[in-house]
Amino acid sequence: MSTPFLEIRGVRKSFGDHVVLDGINLSVDRGSITTIMGKSGIGKSVLLKCIAGIHKPDAGEILINGHPPRTATNCSGSPEAPRLSYLFQQNALFDSFTAMENVALPLVETGRTTRRVAREKVLKLFADLDLGDVANKYPSQISGGMQKRVALARALITQPRLILFDEPTTGLDPQRKNSVFSMVADYQRRFDFTALMVSHDIPEALFVSDRVAWMDRGQMRFVGPPTDLEIARDPALLEFVHHRNELLSELAGQHGRTTLFADWAELRRTYEQFVVVSCATERRRPGSELGLRRFASYQAAVACIHELKRPHGQIYFLDERHFGFGVGPAETDTVVEEIDSALKPVNDLSTPAQATRYRWSANSYRLAMVSNPATLWILEDQAEMAAPPTSP
Amino acid sequence: MIANAGRLTLDSIHELGRFSIFVARALGSLFQLRAFPSKLARSIFEMGVRCWPIILTVGCFTGLVVGLEGYNTLSKFGSEYALGATVSISIISELGPVLAALMIVGQAGSALAAELGIQRNSEQIDALETMGINPLGFFVGPRLIAALIIFPLHTAFFDIVGIVGGYITGVVLMGQEHGVYWQSVHNSVHVHDVSWGFVKALVFGFTITAICSYEGFNTHRRSSEPGARGVSQSTTRAVVYSSIAVLALDYLITAVQVSP
Numbered sequence: 001m002s003t004p005f006l007e008i009r010g011v012r013k014s015f016g017d018h019v020v021l022d023g024i025n026l027s028v029d030r031g032s033i034t035t036i037m038g039k040s041g042i043g044k045s046v047l048l049k050c051i052a053g054i055h056k057p058d059a060g061e062i063l064i065n066g067h068p069p070r071t072a073t074n075c076s077g078s079p080e081a082p083r084l085s086y087l088f089q090q091n092a093l094f095d096s097f098t099a100m101e102n103v104a105l106p107l108v109e110t111g112r113t114t115r116r117v118a119r120e121k122v123l124k125l126f127a128d129l130d131l132g133d134v135a136n137k138y139p140s141q142i143s144g145g146m147q148k149r150v151a152l153a154r155a156l157i158t159q160p161r162l163i164l165f166d167e168p169t170t171g172l173d174p175q176r177k178n179s180v181f182s183m184v185a186d187y188q189r190r191f192d193f194t195a196l197m198v199s200h201d202i203p204e205a206l207f208v209s210d211r212v213a214w215m216d217r218g219q220m221r222f223v224g225p226p227t228d229l230e231i232a233r234d235p236a237l238l239e240f241v242h243h244r245n246e247l248l249s250e251l252a253g254q255h256g257r258t259t260l261f262a263d264w265a266e267l268r269r270t271y272e273q274f275v276v277v278s279c280a281t282e283r284r285r286p287g288s289e290l291g292l293r294r295f296a297s298y299q300a301a302v303a304c305i306h307e308l309k310r311p312h313g314q315i316y317f318l319d320e321r322h323f324g325f326g327v328g329p330a331e332t333d334t335v336v337e338e339i340d341s342a343l344k345p346v347n348d349l350s351t352p353a354q355a356t357r358y359r360w361s362a363n364s365y366r367l368a369m370v371s372n373p374a375t376l377w378i379l380e381d382q383a384e385m386a387a388p389p390t391s392p
Numbered sequence: 393m394i395a396n397a398g399r400l401t402l403d404s405i406h407e408l409g410r411f412s413i414f415v416a417r418a419l420g421s422l423f424q425l426r427a428f429p430s431k432l433a434r435s436i437f438e439m440g441v442r443c444w445p446i447i448l449t450v451g452c453f454t455g456l457v458v459g460l461e462g463y464n465t466l467s468k469f470g471s472e473y474a475l476g477a478t479v480s481i482s483i484i485s486e487l488g489p490v491l492a493a494l495m496i497v498g499q500a501g502s503a504l505a506a507e508l509g510i511q512r513n514s515e516q517i518d519a520l521e522t523m524g525i526n527p528l529g530f531f532v533g534p535r536l537i538a539a540l541i542i543f544p545l546h547t548a549f550f551d552i553v554g555i556v557g558g559y560i561t562g563v564v565l566m567g568q569e570h571g572v573y574w575q576s577v578h579n580s581v582h583v584h585d586v587s588w589g590f591v592k593a594l595v596f597g598f599t600i601t602a603i604c605s606y607e608g609f610n611t612h613r614r615s616s617e618p619g620a621r622g623v624s625q626s627t628t629r630a631v632v633y634s635s636i637a638v639l640a641l642d643y644l645i646t647a648v649q650v651s652p
Contacts, residue, residue, distance in 0.1 A: 004426070052522045085522065092519035106523040138408050158523075 005030035011060030022218030038215035165197035209264035230374035271326030435538035442478030455557020476576030479558030489592035505630035508624035510607025543597025
């Protein structure tokens with residue numbers, strides 16, 4: 001078994017009577033991207049600052065490649081600790097310095113690098129990161145996305161082995177958020193550093209992460225690959241991860257995906273089959289991704305299913321184009337046909353004149369064959385791919 | 393009440409200890425600092441060049457007022473010839489160092505506390521830590537040294553402008569012989585007075601810069617509210633504590649100066 005690059009053992013940190021970190025344990029492998037998730041104000045940034053050496057833990061141990069971290073004023077760290085960089089939530093660029101001066105700062109102030117050599121290194125890095133035209137601009141003269149890239153350039157200039165990202169997408173629009181995540185993944189491959197990132201952006205952050213850690217009440221309550229989130233059972237974690245579907249459930253006044261994940265074993269015991277009602281779209285137009293018109297169709301479809309007045313009643317809202325429910329042994333043969341028939345008025349609402357048409361249909365799966373909800377998505381994807389394409 | 397008084401005393405001693413360590417570390421960090429001359433030059437510019445208009449204005453009006461009050465008072469005793477001595481001694485010994493220091497507190501000290509407070513809130517100080525740069529050396533150390541250079545210069549400038557202000561009142565407005573005024577100045581001012589004025593300037597400069605830096609640097613810890621209000625609190629504290637320190641130290645130094 002290889003030694004983890006970053007190891008956090010039993011770290012505790014309090015501010016007065018307020019316990020923020022209550023025995024944090026986490027291991028991060030070399031060259032990986034690990035994302036720490038959790039609600040606001042639970043101490044994720046405090047943990048990063050403990051790792052960076054800005055805060056001193058009350059108890060526990062933090063080791064980077066086997067050495068305690070060290071900063072300019074924290075003399076308890078080891079000089080052999082690998083160099084780390086920290087990308088702050090608000091970038092922490094110096095307003096009175098140009099982008100070039102900001103990025104050159106760690107070289108000029110800490111090493112034996114002359115200003116001329118530092119300038120050459122910064123210009124080369126700027127060229128690599130497509131930042132050439134902002135070198136002589138002040139942070140206030142460039143956009144938020146560019147500031148983020150300059151801050152990342154400053155983090156990279158010292159060739160750190162570990163970079164801590166504290167909510168790198170805060171305050172950015174969805175497009176820029178995606179580009180920041182792709183930038184992190186791209187630079188991690190190119191510069192071969194280990195990344196520890198704090199983010200609330202689900203699912204975007206999960207796409208670039210090798211591992212995910214979920215922090216709650218001062219402890220790490222889940223650590224594993226992002227795919228394992230689908231089979232996690234902690235209700236608080238499920239609520240956090242599936243918050244978007246919770247919103248859909250709340251809007252429709254029903255139980256949601258969180259309950260489905262938490263009650264899956266009970267559902268399998270109670271019902272024979274699980275019926276997934278899904279919406280297929282024959283083509284996508286700008287705006288259809290927002291799901292606004294689709295949601296109107298979604299609400300109509302939910303209302304139709306309710307009109308069937310099925311005895312089970314509980315509908316699980318999976319996302320903006322899927323919902324489903326358990327079906328008992330007595331009705332398994334007829335239920336899909338009934339639902340298809342009930343959905344006909346909803347499907348008829350989509351006229352040929354509409355830019356995007358939504359076609360609702362139902363599939364039934366034997367619960368004995370579906371060990372967890374994640375398997376359900378695989379089966380549903382296979383069914384969608386096998387279905388003949390709808391004509392425009 | 394006794395318990396509260398005791399707690400307050402202990403807290404004050406604790407804070408004084410922190411302050412002393414802060415200053416010692418800031419000075420110690422100068423030995424590791426790179427490009428010290430350029431940082432010193434920048435600090436001298438911020439404290440020195442930006443403050444001279446206010447020093448000029450206040451120095452001039454102080455001289456004018458002292459000249460006017462002094463002339464009216466001295467004329468009651470037929471001692472107008474002593475106007476130069478009155479203006480120069482009061483300005484060189486007391487008003488020059490104290491008022492110049494208070495003006496710099498208002499102009500540069502408040503700006504220093506606010507700037508460091510904002511840098512603390514926007515995590516720029518933490519950023520330096522993670523880059524391996526000592527923020528005390530980067531932000532505070534050069535300013536302490538700059539204060540030792542700038543305060544005596546500002547005080548000297550204030551003294552000269554103030555004495556010229558007294559000249560304008562006494563000679564230009566009140567019609568005193570200008571030779572009488574300058575002779576009085578020449579006869580009354582000794583190196584000893586000027587030296588003590590500069591001692592005051594050095595002590596005030598160092599103390600003010602240290603207090604303002606300390607308050608700004610510790611905005612997150614010393615303010616009851618975060619963000620802009622926290623910075624506002626630390627700036628206010630910096631100005632108030634610095635002004636009190638100037639007046640208290642002035643008394644102490646003067647007591648030492650006049651003691652036999």
